Amino acid sequence: MTGTVVWLTGLMRRRGLRLLGTAAGIALAVGLTAALGGFIAASQATMTTRATHTVAVDWQVEVQRGAVPAGVLTTLRGTPGTATVQTVHLTKTTGLEATAAGSTQTTGPGVVLGLPAGYRSAFPAQLRQLAGSPEGPQLAQQTAANLHVAPGDHVIIGRPGSPPATITIAGVVDLPQADTLFQHVGAAAQSQATAPPDNVVLLPEPTFTTLFHGADVTTQFHVRRNAPLPAAPADAYSRVLATAHHFEAQTAGGALVGDNLAAALDAARGDAAYAQMLFLFLGLPGAVLACLLTAAVVGAGASRRRSEQALLRTRGLSTRAVIRLALAETVLVAALGCLVGLLLASATLALAARTGPRAELTWLWSAAAVALGVVAATATTLTPAVRDLRARTVTQTTAVVGRRTRLPWWLRTGLDLALVVAAVIVFWASSADNYTLVLAPEGIPSIAVSYWAFLGPALLWLGAAGLLTRIILTLLAHARPALTTGLRPLTGPLAPSGAASLSRQRPALARASVLLALALSFAASTATFNATYAQQAEADAQLTNGADVTVTEPPGASVPASAAAPLERTPGVRRVEPLQHRFAYVGADLQDLYGVNPATIASVTALQDAYFTGGTAKQLMTRLQTDPTSVLVSAETVKDFQLSPGDTLRLRLPDAHGGAARLVPFHFAGIVNEFPTAPKDSFFVANAAYVAKATGNAAVSTFLIDTGGTNQAQVAAAVRREVGSAAAVTDLTEARGKVGSSLTSVNLQGLTRIELGYAIVLAVAAGALVLALGLAERRRSMAIMTLLGARRRQLRGLVIGESTVILAGGLLGGAAIGTVLSHMLVKVLTGVFDPPPSHIAVPWSYLTGTTLAVVVALVAAAASGARASTRPAVEELRDL
Numbered sequence: 059m060t061g062t063v064v065w066l067t068g069l070m071r072r073r074g075l076r077l078l079g080t081a082a083g084i085a086l087a088v089g090l091t092a093a094l095g096g097f098i099a100a101s102q103a104t105m106t107t108r109a110t111h112t113v114a115v116d117w118q119v120e121v122q123r124g125a126v127p128a129g130v131l132t133t134l135r136g137t138p139g140t141a142t143v144q145t146v147h148l149t150k151t152t153g154l155e156a157t158a159a160g161s162t163q164t165t166g167p168g169v170v171l172g173l174p175a176g177y178r179s180a181f182p183a184q185l186r187q188l189a190g191s192p193e194g195p196q197l198a199q200q201t202a203a204n205l206h207v208a209p210g211d212h213v214i215i216g217r218p219g220s221p222p223a224t225i226t227i228a229g230v231v232d233l234p235q236a237d238t239l240f241q242h243v244g245a246a247a248q249s250q251a252t253a254p255p256d257n258v259v260l261l262p263e264p265t266f267t268t269l270f271h272g273a274d275v276t277t278q279f280h281v282r283r284n285a286p287l288p289a290a291p292a293d294a295y296s297r298v299l300a301t302a303h304h305f306e307a308q309t310a311g312g313a314l315v316g317d318n319l320a321a322a323l324d325a326a327r328g329d330a331a332y333a334q335m336l337f338l339f340l341g342l343p344g345a346v347l348a349c350l351l352t353a354a355v356v357g358a359g360a361s362r363r364r365s366e367q368a369l370l371r372t373r374g375l376s377t378r379a380v381i382r383l384a385l386a387e388t389v390l391v392a393a394l395g396c397l398v399g400l401l402l403a404s405a406t407l408a409l410a411a412r413t414g415p416r417a418e419l420t421w422l423w424s425a426a427a428v429a430l431g432v433v434a435a436t437a438t439t440l441t442p443a444v445r446d447l448r449a450r451t452v453t454q455t456t457a458v459v460g461r462r463t464r465l466p467w468w469l470r471t472g473l474d475l476a477l478v479v480a481a482v483i484v485f486w487a488s489s490a491d492n493y494t495l496v497l498a499p500e501g502i503p504s505i506a507v508s509y510w511a512f513l514g515p516a517l518l519w520l521g522a523a524g525l526l527t528r529i530i531l532t533l534l535a536h537a538r539p540a541l542t543t544g545l546r547p548l549t550g551p552l553a554p555s556g557a558a559s560l561s562r563q564r565p566a567l568a569r570a571s572v573l574l575a576l577a578l579s580f581a582a583s584t585a586t587f588n589a590t591y592a593q594q595a596e597a598d599a600q601l602t603n604g605a606d607v608t609v610t611e612p613p614g615a616s617v618p619a620s621a622a623a624p625l626e627r628t629p630g631v632r633r634v635e636p637l638q639h640r641f642a643y644v645g646a647d648l649q650d651l652y653g654v655n656p657a658t659i660a661s662v663t664a665l666q667d668a669y670f671t672g673g674t675a676k677q678l679m680t681r682l683q684t685d686p687t688s689v690l691v692s693a694e695t696v697k698d699f700q701l702s703p704g705d706t707l708r709l710r711l712p713d714a715h716g717g718a719a720r721l722v723p724f725h726f727a728g729i730v731n732e733f734p735t736a737p738k739d740s741f742f743v744a745n746a747a748y749v750a751k752a753t754g755n756a757a758v759s760t761f762l763i764d765t766g767g768t769n770q771a772q773v774a775a776a777v778r779r780e781v782g783s784a785a786a787v788t789d790l791t792e793a794r795g796k797v798g799s800s801l802t803s804v805n806l807q808g809l810t811r812i813e814l815g816y817a818i819v820l821a822v823a824a825g826a827l828v829l830a831l832g833l834a835e836r837r838r839s840m841a842i843m844t845l846l847g848a849r850r851r852q853l854r855g856l857v858i859g860e861s862t863v864i865l866a867g868g869l870l871g872g873a874a875i876g877t878v879l880s881h882m883l884v885k886v887l888t889g890v891f892d893p894p895p896s897h898i899a900v901p902w903s904y905l906t907g908t909t910l911a912v913v914v915a916l917v918a919a920a921a922s923g924a925r926a927s928t929r930p931a932v933e934e935l936r937d938l
Contacts, residue, residue, distance in 0.1 A: 080395070170260075210226065541859075581872075581904075618756065662763070666896040864916065
């Protein structure tokens with residue numbers, strides 16, 4: 059034990075830089091892995107919380123025919139996790155009628171809801187009061203617009219099998235969750251979404267019971283649950299789904315559950331799987347790179363380590379004793395690296411929490427990170443020592459003169475080229491049209507994740523590293539004349555010797571250059587992906603909202619395009635663009651139709667080329683302008699109706715005066731995959747002037763407002779005061795929050811800072827630390843050259859030449875690998891983006907800063923090495 063302590067003390071005193079470098083590499087690997095684990099756990103918990111908060115009513119339990127509602131209610135209250143239950147009654151009306159300003163308006167069939175007194179307080183997100191008093195009968199916003207009524211007006215309700223009844227409207231409400239409120243409860247029905255009814259009346263429960271006593275009434279129990287859920291959306295979804303099925307089984311078919319909570323978690327679990335894949339794709343290469351850095355640090359002193367081992371064996375130590383000393387060194391660097399790594403991870407998570415969700419270290423990921431640190435320490439420190447002891451005699455260990463430098467076996471066999479070819483094949487397969495990285499079938503708890511998609515980037519990374527190693531070794535072996543020419547201004551007559559020295563050192567120089575290239579490629583690919591991610595998150599919000607601020611008129615309202623004029627006078631508004639939203643029949647299918655001004659629509663909202671097929675955004679908008687009969691059709695409609703470019707498409711559009719629908723001819727001009735404010739499935743985009751002329755109706759339904767990308771919330775508030783409560787006003791800030799369970803809503807700022815910060819540290823360490831350690835290990839040769847007559851300026855020139863070789867190889871190789879890897883990551887992870895990017899965003903400022911940091915670090919390491927080379931040779935040799 060005493061000998062081991064003496065050995066470790068001597069190492070820390072004489073080889074402290076090497077030990078600290080090894081521990082630093084392990085710390086970076088452990089810290090990055092543990093921090094990534096904390097972010098994965100925090101992001102999944104955040105997505106679960108967001109998904110549950112978007113649900114207004116967790117369960118809608120519908121009593122089936124023949125069942126006793128009281129018995130179902132008793133079973134429901136006895137189900138663990140049931141917090142609040144409100145009884146809701148639904149029935150149908152044959153139509154509504156109202157007289158206002160001497161004009162009588164009627165509607166078609168609708169739905170009447172009977173709500174208990176405490177419903178609003180129990181489910182506040184279900185109703186939003188727009189006008190009047192919340193006490194008494196209410197009309198939905200669209201119904202009030204159809205009937206042209208306001209609070210205080212009378213409405214006649216048609217009752218099946220009974221005379222009509224008259225009610226006095228107390229208020230007008232918006233139903234933000236109308237799609238789920240009026241869903242057809244049942245597993246088969248829920249798989250097919252249906253549009254909510256146009257006409258809705260909400261009555262207090264006593265009024266409903268009086269008016270519809272004896273009618274065909276459906277009873278539902280609206281439920282809020284408070285059962286604790288697992289952090290991961292997939293686990294939470296499985297638990298909620300199982301609980302709902304258990305309740306249905308207990309009622310023996312007496313009730314079905316409209317599981318809105320499970321539906322929200324169903325969407326979030328696929329996003330959570332993508333998030334985990336995203337974190338692993340972007341973070342694990344950094345941990346691997348930290349391990350490679352550790353190996354490079356240890357490898358820089360490999361020759362000295364072998365000499366020390368030979369000396370110990372010469373002095374009589376047994377092989378077992380030497381291994382025991384190597385094991386003690388391994389334990390020391392592993393313990394130090396793991397401890398510093400966990401502290402580093404904890405500090406970075408705390409720092410990232412200032413701009414994102416709170417993340418903490420988890421036991422599972424911390425244990426995995428420590429295991430990685432121990433494996434890295436063993437593989438880089440203990441394993442080489444044991445291998446040298448068993449494979450080399452003392453004479454072989456000390457014999458270095460005349461040793462021939464050969465290509466590694468994996469280069470001689472062409473493994474690097476095979477890896478690149480395999481990466482291309484895997485990438486081609488993983489980026490095919492029908493390839494799905496994450497598959498989360500609706501209603502099925504299990505998620506299929508194609509982890510083999512990791513293989514393409516991983517193979518490319520390894521193959522490119524091997525290929526770059528081959529290129530650098532080949533150049534250094536066969537380019538002595540060029541090296542001599544380059545070194546002559548720095549070293550003078552020492553240039554041929556310097557070139558020969560660089561050629562002999564080509565394995566070490568290749569390792570340093572490749573390690574720097576991998577670090578720079580990691581920084582470049584990570585930064586590029588994160589910049590593209592942020593770009594598409596903003597595009598997703600733009601698509602959802604339409605523009606910086608959007609004004610949506612109520613259905614049935616007839617608002618002229620000239621209504622944009624007062625909006626343009628609002629402070630902060632740069633431009634207002636009217637947008638038509640109609641409905642059109644293609645065959646028997648009713649779809650959305652958007653009428654736009656092709657010449658000006660792009661001035662208020664971003665139209666990316668990726669939104670269209672058959673031409674760029676500018677080309678297709680020009681086509682709509684030059685040929686007003688042109689129409690852009692969604693890809694789903696093109697597929698369903700087997701359309702080809704130039705086909706005549708006859709759509710039936712509603713008449714302006716309520717008559718029969720008009721048959722309007724269009725010409726199919728291109729495919730639109732995404733469009734601002736449009737749904738994701740089936741819709742048309744046409745020339746607004748042509749639609750207005752063909753239908754006799756120039757009314758618009760939406761105003762897109764450009765604020766220059768600033769002050770959206772303030773402008774939206776001013777616009778609300780201008781338009782009143784009749785129209786809905788939304789801004790881009792709200793839209794970013796409304797993509798609640800979408801993956802692009804995950805806040806990556808904290809993760810991005812961690813990844814990019816680690817990338818800079820790894821890049822600097824890969825270049826500067828490896829160079830500094832290499833120069834430190836060659837102090838003996840520098841001292842001998844000084845004794846043979848080399849001047850200080852010449853020795854500094856050799857150091858500068860070595861630094862230049864490493865820097866040139868690292869920068870050029872890193873740029874090439876980073877460019878290819880960035881495109882591959884974006885393509886493989888296409889499912890992360892909604893919509894897919896039309897171009898990759900390149901963060902030039904970050905890349906420039908990283909390059910400058912590496913250059914400065916290498917210059918500093920070279921300067922330090924140059925200063926060390928000018929020490930008196932006798933003093934240097936004495937220290938060594």
